[in-house]
Amino acid sequence: MNDDGLSIGKVSEATGLSVHALRFFEREGLFLREIPRTGGGQRVYAQADVDWLALCDRLRASGMPIATIRTFAELVRRGPGNEPERLALLREHEENVRARMDELGACLDVIHTKVAVYERHVREGTAAGVWSPMPSDG
Template sequence: MTALSIGQVAERTGLSVHTLRMYEREGLFTTEVHRNPKNRRVYGQADLDWLEVCTKLRASGMPLEVIRRFVDLVRKGPGNEAERLELLRAHQCRIERKMAELNDCLDLIAGKVETYQRHVEAGTATDLWTGIGPPG
């Protein structure tokens, strides 16, 4: 059975101890973080599992406040799964849109990169004006 200090959790999640405490203050744990008799935080496997999910949600751009909403639903216990589902699905959509957007940006940038590359290879002879060239 896992029982980790905040420092250890920081180490293996990549979050700082500050951030971990902050997340707790902000109600971002699905479960109260346990304390030992000395009042030190003790994290279990469930916490690690959740933090993994949590960091993925963050990494994909979910604001802390939305995570908190999700957490609140979880804490309320069974019965609101539809709401949780909706929340996740909304986020899924946002990610998908974001990826489409990034793809778009990537296209444009890849174009510019190619242009520049040909240029640089050709000996930096000509100017590329804005260095970007007219969009096309």
């Protein structure tokens, strides 16, 4: 209704983050600016805040800790001039995510091998022996 002013509820809906989480993020200093308030003290967000939250959400979903997002937000708030630092931070996270994917891939190999063993086992009707209490296995 207001030209671009969004209530916390709207932002919650738009981002999928709970209103609790939004207030928590604010306390933690994750926003790029002070969120303005109405006379009565209620937060008024802009679309830009929602866009930033969307990015935060992807960073979080990929395992970036709140503290690191805060560091990044601080760099942005500090204004132009520190782009190389921001880039370094993002690159490092990118590396972390790739590493995590690799690790998951390796785990997947192990798990899938286990699955394959059980599949054969079940298909062939509980072959027994190797599958008793303590056969080095599970």
